[in-house]
Amino acid sequence: MRGTIDGNEAAARVAYALSESIAIYPITPASPMGEAADAWAADGQPNLWGRVPTVVEMQSEAGAAGTLHGVVAAGALGTTFTASQGLLLMLPNMYKIAGELTPTVIHVAARTVATHALSIFGDHSDVMAARQTGFALLASGSVQEAHDFAAISHAATFPSRVPFLHFFDGFRTSHEISTIELIDDDCLRDLVDNDAIIGHRMRALDPDQPTVRGTAQNPDVFFQAREASNSFYDATPGIVQSTMDRFAELTGRSYHLFDYYGHPDATDVLVVMGSGAGPVIETVEKQSADGIRVGAVIVRLYRPLDQPAFLAALPDATERIAVLDRTKEPGAPGEPLYQDVVAALAGRDGLRPKVIGGRYGLSSKEFTPSMVGEVFRNLGSAEPTHPFTVGIIDDVTRLSLPAAQDRSPEPDDVFRAVFFGLGSDGTVGANKSTVKIIGDASGLHAQGYFVYDSKKSGSVTVSHLRFSPRPIRSSYLIDQARFVGCHQFDLLEKLDVLEVAAPGATLLINSPYAASEVWDHLPAWVKSKINELELEVWTIDASRIAAALGLGGRINIVLQSCFFALTDLIEGGHATAGMVGQIRKTYGKRGQIVVDRNIQAMELALAGLERVEARPAPSTNGAPLRDLEDAPEFVQRVTAMMMAGKGDLLPVSALPVDGAFPTATTQWEKRSLATEIPMWDPSICIDCARCALVCPHAAIRVKVYDPSFTDSMPDTFAHKEASGKERDGQLLTVQVAPDDCTGCGVCVEICPAISKERRSHKAIDMVPKDPILEAERVNFDYFLELPDLTAADVNLSSVKEVQLLPPLFEFSGACNGCGETPYVKLVSQMFGDHAVIANATGCSSIYGGNLPTTPWSVNADGRGPAWSNSLFEDNAEFGLGLRLGLDGLRDSAATFVDWLAPQLGDLAGSILTADQSTAAGIAAQRQRITELRRTLDQLDVPAARSLAEIADHLVERSVWIIGGDGWAYDIGFGGVDHVLASGRNVNVLVLDTEVYSNTGGQASKATPRAAVAKFATGGKRTPKKDLGQIAMSYGNVYVAQIAMGANLTQTVKAFAEAEAYPGPSLIMAYSPCIAHGIDMRSQLDHQKAAVETGYWPLYRYDPAREEHGDPGLKLDSRPPSRPFVEFARSEGRFAMLERNRPQEAEELFAMAQRDINDRWHVYEQMVELHRTAEYAEVEA
Amino acid sequence: MTGFDMSTTYLGLDLAHPVVPSSSPLTGDVDHLHELVEAGAPAVVLPSLFEEQVIHEALSLNRSLDQASGATPEAPEGYFPELDSYNTGPGGYLDLLTAAKNELPIPVIASLNGDSFGGWTLYARILQDRGADALELNIYHIAGDADVSGSAVEAMYLKLVESVRDAIDIPFAVKIGPYFSSLGSFAHKLASAGADGLVLFNRFYQPDLDLETLRVKPDLDLSRSADSRLPLRWIGMLSGRVDCALAATTGIHTATDVVKMLLVGADITMMAAALLLNGPGHLGTVVDGVETWFTDHGYSSVSQARGSMSHEHVADPSGFERANYMKALTNYAPDWA
Secondary structure, three states: EEEEEEHHHHHHHHHHHHHOOOEEEOOOOHHHHHHHHHHHHHHOOOOOOOOEEEEEEEEHHHHHHHHHHHHHHHHOOEEEOHHHHHHHHHHHHHHHHHHHHOOEEEEEOOOOOOOOOOOOOOOOOHHHHOOOOEEEEEEOOHHHHHHHHHHHHHHHHHHHHOOOEEEOOOOOOOOOOOEEEOOOHHHHHHHOOOOHHHHHHOOOOOOOOOOOOOOOOOOOOHHHHHHOHHHOOOOOOHHHHHHHHHHHHHHOOOOOEEEEEEEOOOOEEEEEOOOOOOHHHHHHHHHHHOOOOEEEEEEOOOOEEOHHHHHHHHHOOOOOEEEEOOOOOOOOOHHHHHHHHHHHHHHOOOOOOOOOOEEEEEHOOOOOHHHHHHHHHHHHHHOOOOOOOOOOOOOOOOOOOOOOOOOOOOOOOOOOEEEEHHHHHOHHHHHHHHHHHHHHOOOOOOEEEEEEEEOOOOOEEEEEEEEEEEOOOOOOOOOOOOEEOOOOOOOOOOOOOHHHEEEEEEEEEEEEOOHHHHHHHHHHHHHHHHHHHHOEEEOOHHHHHHHOOOOOOOOOHHHHHHHHHHHOOOHHHHHHHHHHHHHHHHHHHHHHHHHHHHHHHHHHHHHHOEOOOOOOOOOOOOOOOOOOOOHHHHHHHHHHHHHHHHHHHHHHHOOOOOOOOOOOOOOOOOOOOOOOOEEEEEOOOOOOHHHHHHHOOOOOEEEOOHHHHHHOOOOOOOOOOOOOHHHOEEEEEEEEEOOOOOOHHHHHHHOOOOOOOOOOOOOOEEEEEHHHHHHHHHHHHHHHHHOOOHHOOOOOOHHHHHHOOOOOOOOOOOOOOOOOOHHHHHHHHHHHEEEEEEEEOOOOHHHHHOOOOEEEOOOOOOOOOOEEOOOOOOHHHHHHHHHHHHHHHHHHHHHHHHHHHHHOOOOHHHHOOOOOOOHHHHHHHHHHHHHHHHHHHHHOOOHHHHHHHHHHHOOOOEEEEEEEEEHHHHHHHHHHHHHHHOOOOOOEEEEOOOOOOOOEEEEEEEOOOOOOOEEEEEOOOOOOOOOHHHHHHHOOOOEEEEEEOOOOOHHHHHHHHHHHHOOOOEEEEEOOOOHOOOHHHHHHHHHHHHOOOOOOOOOOOOHHHOOOOOEHHHHHHOOOOOOOHHHOOOOOOHHHHHHOHHHHHHHHHHHHHHHHHHHHHHHHHHHHHOOOOOOOOOOO | OOOOEEOOOOEEEOOOEEEEEOHHHHHHEEEEEHHHHHOOOOOOOEEEHHHHHHHHHHHHHHHHHHOOOOOOOOOOOOOOHHHHHHHOOHHHHHHHHHHHHOOOOOOEEEEHHHHHHHHHHHHHHHHOOOOOOOOEEEEEOOOOOOOOHHHHHHHHHHHHHHHHHHOOOOOOEEEOOOOOHHHHHHHHHHHHHOOOOOEEOOOOOEEEOOOOOOOOEEOOOOOHHHHHHHHHHHHHHHHHOOOOOOEEEEOOOOHHHHHHHHHHHHOOOEEHHHHHHHOOHHHHHHHHHHHHHHHHOOEHHHHHHHOOOOOOOOOOOOHHOOHHHHHHHHOOOOOOO
């Protein structure tokens, strides 16, 4: 039976069928495997033996591995899924599981391990780190293989007793949709050795036949015991091969430990494993068909490596071997697979081939047949480059092979299509549907692969679809498309969408213009390319059709319908039937109305599709890069290329050697996503600055300035007299950054200033962008030139005053209406000029540090937050380390000042005793340090030079430890707890979205009872953890729970108090998220409702108050005044449970109400508590 | 037992008496429906199935689930697990209808508010198939479009009634508002188009202003007995003149309200606000009061009394017409006089 699924599902189906307990934890790109298992279990789907597997989410991958260890030690069948850092966290348990010869399978969507930077994309750096754990490593290179090898690994682990790590390439295989042959249950039954499973159960920990494991062994026996398992590893390759042979009998698909492709008498052979095998096999088959003596060995079972089998796979005529590794082992004589091949050949009799090794495909870097050709050219050359890299330009160590210019030589009978769209418009979903329709309904094999940019708002997607009469091995992007779909007209301006078009291709454009007008609106280079390539152009106004049908911006069905109409891949009737079938499958659960609307969209599409006649146009040289002449040199040379989607062309020399990038670069990106932007009306504005405070993208700014600036103002630059005594006589302007606003409208929702004459008009209204864009660009540029205030100039407890400070976190790629970023921005405004930030992996690290640009910015003095993301699990510890390091440098500097006191005079004392508890105090200290440097320049003693190097550390550094709830409540909780207990002066900001937002909305321990989330498909049955109460129990931790939308003043006060508190501080900030199922424009109202219902009470616990004999805890919100159910019904995460399982919802909603009541009751009692012990650390 | 015959018929349904709980939150809950039956309700009208609301909910949910799906490589399938059903559409309403039909020993009248001709007929058919004994078409239409003439509005109503008539076999009534230029003529046309009954009148909730927030707010203002004058006039005017049943609604709070409506020609009276204010048990009190009044005044049956004071049968029919207004004004004694 055929099916069209992705690699994750291909593996997960088998793993689920053959498991009894599954421990899961989210990590890209492996999360979908766990999500599928959780959803199937919630749906009651049984495994092969008729039992629904138990699926349990753990607090980390380390937890999942520990659980898995217990599951298999108990004699059950267990599995887990992971990738990258997650696999590294499993390593200690993997040694244990393997050391105990316990059968299990871990499925890995192989992903880059973070080094100089995080990457979610694929390579083998993670699995290579597991190669000495004792797990067998079985490598899949395609979706079909991910399915097949999942079965083979589960079947082989029981007779071999060796646990398996089955891996396939993250994204390239895990997220590729492909038509495959599915394995049915009967086949699995025939494949699995039941006697071996019984043997596994018999060896389990069992009080009826007790054994002891995990003993501590000593030098006398450990070594021998470690060798005692050798025979099992010796036997494993044979067991795997016999399992593969049995599998071939059952399915007809034959595999070997090492599969050879190419000329039988090849002299030049490549060795590779994983999805890189695709272009290698395509190349050697094509070249060997032409009589060229080339071949390739594809490694399946990498551990245990069967040397005889490997040698047997090599043609006798082999003279040269190039080994391709998708990983990097710095300082090694070669990468792991290369070293294994060399070692294997060392045992070969007779002539030994020459072996070279090279790296390819790190972090999903493209690996194409052209690059394979370059590898062969290098291998065949007189003096081949070794080690080499391929796919990049290394102009530093010159290891890279010359870049191939030729396009991929794909056969004509493979139909190739590329689609450009936005993440929000459904393009990817439509193309997945198309792949399924054609893959399932025609005789063709179908493949879909999807490329995303790094933004969460306005992200661009590119879909690559192939349809072929043969199974598709092409694991690389399309560069010669016969069909190009541009689903957003604006993308024609921003991207070179025709770069992938083949001559004579069809171009379909979603356009707001009539067919007769489209040509006039096309960019010049697009017209030129259309003529040059003789493209056939079609257009449709899909957005209009979708909007009219109530489908919002989802234009997927309309454009999918057009694709079928314009291609002959599938006969019209079958296409329609297929689409209707897919519509019913996709939307049927959402109701007949949604199905009907989508079918109408499909039908209306055909009526609206029109041909665009090309007309003569001047030739151009393609899309020009944006003019960035005012930008720093690095931005012009490097960032600009990445922004233009040409980062692949950057050479090694262009990039920092250690991952340190300049900040303040989002300002050059100017994505201009919004169609409507806020317009300020100074005549009714009341100067509250709330709009600026809540803006998630820092696209609304407020400044006060001297009236003398009116002389040079642009004509349309709006201003008013500033209100309030402290700003008397000054002017105030609220200015929008027109190209940086994402159009979320949160500012309009918060604006309290409403016109007396027209109630629909506020001081901030959304208006169409295009008519005012040019003028507002001029105005914003002028606004930036106006002088900024500094923290010393404003009252840091005032909402309004704080917003007069420049945000040092701006224009991030966060979602429209993001609930997190306003808090982050506030930190940057209040403390950014002296802040050092440790940021846990998650949404905030992605919108905070995902290239091409970085939103962390600098003030007029060039100062701003220094930011780093270490890992997910270690962020609190990393932040504490920063504190310790900074304190050490400060102490060293202070020691030097003390030493040099005689030469420094009064300055030394004033520096060492400076009060830096206020912004003014910090500013004064900076002046002292400037003076100090001047003095040190005059002193010719070593201590003076040493002090000069670190003198800036005498200025207060504010350490902020920022992350989401997945980090603080789950994977990083141990660290958070320990750091809070340390008594050190750090500020922990938890951006609580109540789910793992970045990985797609999986439940965390912050997820409230009754909420539906991934990994909690049936609604979470346990209450949210009370992190604040845990922190308060220490007695010396400042703790605040805040929600900006409910109380702006309390929010600002909490940040000011946390910073001022000399010990550890914890702020938990309620952060609405798209994973809540709400309209993000109204996110502030949801915050308010959360507080009014008591769902999210506001409070501040300040140990300093207790020192004065007052209760530490102060409740900042009123007792619950509305029922929880009102709040719940307004949010999709709860409401969908009520729709899906009304009785369970009623029960869980009632329990959630009791949770709220109980928590409030506890807090009310805590307000009365007086603690008397001294909790702060006693100095030695 | 007094021997007074309280029975009546409405839309072909034989009812024990003429006081029927009309559509309200009380009739939207199975437990309350049972309480109404215990209180003696002879039939119930369920709350309206609003097609527009059904569509809005389904499309909103659809957009919510689609929100951000496909937007990032880390969450390509969106932010929620795919559930097996979201129970969009009229499922909840149909469950109520099914439960009411299965559990109640009395006729169940379903109420429908459509948003499109296709929707009216589709859902009318579905409600019929689910066992409704009769339908009430709740045409809640505010003719606020200055470009649409009164005759066009009437034509739309008539086309709708004809469409539903063609679509279903069970009887149905049309609930309309009073704002027509010639209500008598239009009522006749509705009956000719296929309506088996008219429910007079739909009570359009009037908006109010919240002076704190300076926003327009929908306001639920429960009716009072005095509000029954308008249907009283028009039922009196239409009784015997239109070939369909007449149901009086709005302002039916007391036994005397019911008695008056029956006297002017109503086949049944419908009660909502009074039950919301006083509870289901109030229905029995009213029915007892009706029986008492008729008995005390020597009537033997509802059918005997029905229409005895209609425009046709009353001694001075001008009282139903303009003179009524004159009389009311001249007899009015202000509080401050």
